[in-house]
Amino acid sequence: MTDQAAPPRSKNRLNDSEDDVLARIEAFRRRRPRLIDEFVTLAHGAGGKASAALVDAVFFEAFGSPTPSDPGDAAVLEVPAGRLAFTTDSYVVNPIRFPGGSIGDLAVNGTVNDLAVTGAVPRWITAAFVIEEGLSIDVLREVAADMRRAADAAGVAIVAGDTKVVPRGAADKVFITTAGVGVIPEGRELGARLVEPGDAILVSGPIGSHGMAVMLARGTLAIDAPVVSDSRAVSALVEAMMDAAPGTRWMRDATRGGLGTVLNELVQAAGLGVIVDDDAVPVEPAARGACDMLGIDPLYVANEGMFAAIVPVAQADAALAALRSLPGGAQAARIGEVVASPSDIVAVRNAFGGTRIVDMLVGDPLPRIC
Structure with a gap:
């Protein structure tokens, strides 16, 4: 019996050239997992392929990445010389979508506004998500898209974040924690210590709309009113007012409380008092009507797109004109003045000359509105 030559071995990866093997390995490394799920599962919070797919398909798709080829564990930013403002906040609003906004744009606008009223120009935001197992991927995409639109409108970049998934019942759909950094222009100083008796109190817009919009959106009250949240970034309003009234003393966005x-x-911080003219405080009619029906004072209802400011009385008219010239500021108003006495008191004066004291909010008549 004659010997027969062994058949040639079929070509496989072990027989490929070293360059071919390395090329295939590199291609494998660059391959990103695809998101095929319709709902968030615990696997999306485990740090593996499902997590990478969720981050890629939802958050990187919405926000982009400062360093797409190397996402890393932190964003590397070019920071100008000078002072920075830094803030952080968490958002647990219920429901997550309401007339005029959602938890997504709220998270961006709230952080932008916290920076803006310190006198900073907002620049960067990070966002961390705690997601309840079972949340629809489409809902999460909508939240991320809302955040991107709000960030673009405010001129800020969402540069880093984190994602955690918890079992059903351990959260309510999605909670978002943000941090923000802004740059304070040289020479800009704000603070309660700068406020003086005789200064004017301004508001950039109507009060009470956000809290009432969220409350009515829950559907637990038999009230049908067209109340729309004022969720918006106020940074453009702040800059316009600061240009018109460079002597501005103090600002705050009137959110919770x-x-x-x-x-x-x-x-309390300034050791002074304020007198507010009740009729001068702008409130949208629908929001006022809802407050009246529920027995809630609009002065205690949260806002997400307006701020209060103290400016020298000589600059008040210029500040109001600047605010009223921009979207969101059309109803800006001068609502009162700072007084030396009585100190540590907020008093509201009505059209008949009577006054009432407005104390700091006790309790929370509108839980989970931001």
Whole structure:
């Protein structure tokens, strides 16, 4: 029996050239997992392929990446010389979508506004998500898209973030924690210590709309009113007002606790008092009607797109004109003045000459509105 030559071995990866093997390995490394799920699962929070797919398909797609080829664990930013403002906040609003906004744009606008009222120009935001298992991927995409639109409108970049998934019932759909950094222009100083008796109190727009919009959106009250949240970035309004009134002393965005609470914080810090003219405080008619029906004072209702400011009385008219010239500032108003006595008191004066004291909010009549 004659010997027969062994058949040639079929070509496989072990027989490929070293360059071919290296090329295939590199291609494998660059391959990104694809998101094929319709709902968030615990696997999306495990740090593996499902996590990478979720981050790629939802968050990187919406926000981009400062360093697409090397996302890394932190954003590397070019920071100008000077002072920075830094803030952080968490958002647990219920429901996550309401007339005029969503938890997504709220998270961006709230952080931008916290920076803007310190006198900073907002630049960068980070966002961390705690997602309940079972949340629709489409809903998460909508939230991310809302955040991107709000960031673009405010001129800020979402540069880093984190994602965690918790079991059903351990959260309510999605919670978002943000941090923000802004640059304070040279020579700009704000603070309660600068406020003086006789200064004018301004608001950039109507109060009470956000808290009432969220409350009515829950559908637990038999009230049908067209109340729309004021969720917006106020940074453009702040810059316009600062240009027109460079002597501006103090600013705050009146979020939780409303205008009444932030004015109380002011008088306690400054050792002065304020007198507010009730009729001068702008409130949208639908929001006022809802407050009246529920027995809630609009001064205590949260806002997400307006701020209060203290300016020298000589610059008040210029500041108001600047605010009213921009979207979101059409109803800006001068609502009162700072007084030396009585100190540490916020008093509201009505059209008949009577006054009432507005104390700091006790309790929370509108839980989970931001």
